[in-house]
Amino acid sequence: MGKKVAEPKGRKVTLKMAKAAVKLTVDGKRRLDLSNMGIASFPKCLLQLSDVEELDLSRNLLRKLPETLTHFANLRWLDLHSNQLESLPHAIGRLQGLRTLNLSNNRLSPAGLPPELGLLAGLRSLNLGLNRLDAVPPFLSALRELRELGLFSNQLSQGPSFLRLLPKLTKVNLADNPLPPASPPPLDTIRRVEGLYLVRGDGLCHLCQQRCQHQRQRLDSWASGKTPDQRWPLFTGLLLSPNSVARQDQEIWR
Incomplete structure (x- = not known):
């Protein structure tokens, strides 16, 4: 048997460090910014700061998120870009206040996106660019408030057919996918x-x-x-x- 690949230990985050990382945004929201800190596992101490409205864990070494993510009931903005996530917890569907979710530059495949993601009824911006998606799960068609959808730099061979069902969608990025060339528009006098x-x-x-x-x-x-x-x-x-x-x-x- 081959040797088991050791997971990176990452940097340990204490409650004192986390409290010092809480800042107020220009619109008065409490943001916990732990980006680019070499974190390899979700710090348990963050559960004591679960009343924040914004959480930035981007540019770390996270491979998974805990189901205890549901404790962040006030969360409106979650940035997880540039980690090593291969799947999302089912608990993410309980973050009903979430408006912006950035999951770009991870290792997500269609199997790694739980159906509960479609329960985020108030989600307005979803970024899934730079992942490993060869298809987009149809349950995303339930995101009726979605305005922006990032799907760039994936492995999509065709665009999602459900996009026309999203009444408020105004921006879609499908660049750098192996999509067939677009048909020329019909001539009109x-x-x-x-x-x-x-x-x-x-x-x-x-x-x-x-x-x-x-x-x-x-x-x-x-x-x-x-x-x-x-x-x-x-x-x-x-x-x-x-x-x-x-x-x-x-x-x-x-």
């Missing part, structure tokens, strides 16, 4: 430029084509030195009124 609709001539009805031709004749007449009709504004060749509503607006502009 109408495109928006600076708040105005521009339309090609062959996309107009017969009446609009006549109006456009009449307008072009007036422009050509003006360019040849003849007196222009001052009621007509100077356009640049593309019709700005593809429908009757826009034509009424042009009358107001004039």
Whole structure:
């Protein structure tokens, strides 16, 4: 039998050290910052500071988290990026006040994400980038308050289909995944430029084509030195009124 690989001992954190690491944020939240301290196991003494709203354990050597994480009932912000986590405890689903969860740069696979993660009904930002995800568990579709989702630098061969079910999602990062190239958008004769609709001539009805031709004749007449009709504004060749509503607006502009 081979030798068992010894786990790193890491730095020991005392209650005195932890209390000294509690700071107030600009918005008055109590943040316990133990980032980049070489911690290899979750310090038990932190349970005596479980009333903090923010906990930063990023850039350490953590491989797992205890189920006692449920003691942090007031937690709104949890940063665990750049550790060695391979799984999350089921207890994470009980942190109902959590709004931001950063799990990037760990060793998480789909099997390491418990279904209880989908119980975080108020979660707004979830970062799972730089992990080992070849699929995204569908229970994340229950995160109806989610605004931002980081999935960059994983092993995803296709984007999660449930993203369209998240009504408040505004930012998704899927960069650096082996995704197939995106299909080009369908061609359309109408495109928006600076708040105005521009339309090609062959996309107009017969009446609009006549109006456009009449307008072009007036422009050509003006360019040849003849007196222009001052009621007509100077356009640049593309019709700005593809429908009757826009034509009424042009009358107001004039």
